[in-house]
Amino acid sequence: MKPFRISVPASSGNVGPGFDSTGLALGLYLHLNVLEANSLQFYSDGESISTENHFIWNIAEHIAHKHGITLPACKVQEANDIPLARGLGSSASAIVAGIELANQLGNLHLTPEQKLQYGTEIEGHPDNVAPSIYGGLIISTVFEEKIEHIQLKDIDVDIVAYIPNVELKTSVSRNCLPDSYKRDYAAKASAISNLTIAALYSKDYKLAGKLMEEDLFHEPFRSELIPNFSYIREEAKKHGAFGTILSGAGPTMLSITSKGKGATLQRYMSNLSLLADYQIKYIPIDYQGITIQD
Ligand SMILES: Nc1ncnc2c1ncn2[C@@H]1O[C@H](COP(=O)(O)OP(=O)(O)OP(=O)(O)O)[C@@H](O)[C@H]1O
Numbered sequence: 001m002k003p004f005r006i007s008v009p010a011s012s013g014n015v016g017p018g019f020d021s022t023g024l025a026l027g028l029y030l031h032l033n034v035l036e037a038n039s040l041q042f043y044s045d046g047e048s049i050s051t052e053n054h055f056i057w058n059i060a061e062h063i064a065h066k067h068g069i070t071l072p073a074c075k076v077q078e079a080n081d082i083p084l085a086r087g088l089g090s091s092a093s094a095i096v097a098g099i100e101l102a103n104q105l106g107n108l109h110l111t112p113e114q115k116l117q118y119g120t121e122i123e124g125h126p127d128n129v130a131p132s133i134y135g136g137l138i139i140s141t142v143f144e145e146k147i148e149h150i151q152l153k154d155i156d157v158d159i160v161a162y163i164p165n166v167e168l169k170t171s172v173s174r175n176c177l178p179d180s181y182k183r184d185y186a187a188k189a190s191a192i193s194n195l196t197i198a199a200l201y202s203k204d205y206k207l208a209g210k211l212m213e214e215d216l217f218h219e220p221f222r223s224e225l226i227p228n229f230s231y232i233r234e235e236a237k238k239h240g241a242f243g244t245i246l247s248g249a250g251p252t253m254l255s256i257t258s259k260g261k262g263a264t265l266q267r268y269m270s271n272l273s274l275l276a277d278y279q280i281k282y283i284p285i286d287y288q289g290i291t292i293q294d
């Protein structure tokens, strides 16, 4: 077996009002270096870890099982820049990495569409899995057997992420959401979402940023779980952000600002004493999605 490396980008789900259907790939990566070995070995950031009930290995085995094969022994070295349970799609990146691991080890020749199908079945919604596979901004939804998706490239904004020092499990953050919405409310929420995507497509980032902050599907119900929610939004706006949203299920928040202005916004926000224990990062958008290198 020739050694290979799988790299999967992080992602920000929802992008404001695109609840469960819109996601943006971000340039933070989960890498798996895979080498030949006589026994199965898994290392995470240099430390040997058990493969029993290991999230990524379990997914690889699940996919292998679906295709009626057994994966060969190998040594997997994981290096992960994506913080877990912070709203940056760590679980989707790990799922996509597991699917690709099975694909490579088992010579399954999966198409991107099959990977999206499998990833969405496991994650439950496609908004993080799709950008981790394809890169860019992806709008997608599930129709019974099939997932339809459109990729927007060339999003001409800079992204700044505010990552607090606390975890928030997606399952907990989803539990705060209503089970249903009244017709007028849902119509307004979807109008905001539609117009946001149209504004992004038209590169009207001022309008897109304004609308992103008007989400009605999830942010109003989650904001109280998020430390400094209004403060971050207001400070970022004062310093040039078009808009600031919850990334995925939170607790990370994310601003979009003019191309070339991200580093300045990042520096300004990093100097705020209330955000002293945050990681505040200027993160490029990823346009490649999953990559495999020899
Ligand atoms: N590289 C990884 N290795 C093992 N488990 C992982 C890895 N990445 C994520 N996980 C699992 O996924 C959980 C985080 O998933 P969760 O859906 O709660 O948050 P998230 O995917 O980071 O955020 P969001 O879905 O809001 O974007 C972790 O607590 C861990 O159980």
Ligand SMILES: N[C@@H](CCO)C(=O)O
Residues within 6 Å of the ligand: 013, 014, 019, 020, 021, 125, 127, 128, 170, 174, 218, 248, 249
């Ligand atoms: N659409 C998902 C993203 C996080 O997985 C949510 O908001 O719960």
